[in-house]
Amino acid sequence: MYNPTLLDHFRHPRNVGLMRDPDGAGESENPVCGDLAKFFLRVIEGKVAEARFQTYGCGPSIAASSLATELIRGLTIDALAALTPDAVETALGGLPPDRRHSADLVVDALRAAAQDYRSRAVVVPEGGAEGV
Secondary structure (H helix, E strand, O other), rough: OOHHHHHHHHHOOOEEOOOOOOOOOEEOOOOOOOOOOEEEEEEEEOEEEEEEEEEEOOHHHHHHHHHHHOOOOOOOOOHHHHHOOOOHHHHHHHOHHHHHHHHHHHHHHHHHHHHHHHOOOOOOOOOOOOOO
16 A cells, blocks of 8 residues: 555654754644644755654655655755645655645645745845844
8 A cells, every 4th residue: 555665754754853943843734634744944055954853643644754854955945945745745656545635734834844944034134244
């Protein structure tokens, strides 16, 4: 029923847990099944340097979250915001039709984290110093 990539990320999830003082954080919940995904980002020079997650839900949602933390490493915030559920599902090796919500859940939470990062970003005026 599940492919080897999905099973590997479910059985051996990568980058699980909280992140102290993340540069961006976001979450999403599927109101139908109750799955919840939270992502934490560390951004350096506009690119995702580290991502961590906490997901409560079905195996495919946990696997999609784990895979996504690896998939987004090195992406710019703009590229992260443009990530699609199809890209996550493809990288995961596919999802059964009744579990496709997992990719949507993960992408929604990652987009929320990207938006949170943008809302926290400090804008430095041209030629000026921060806080001047």
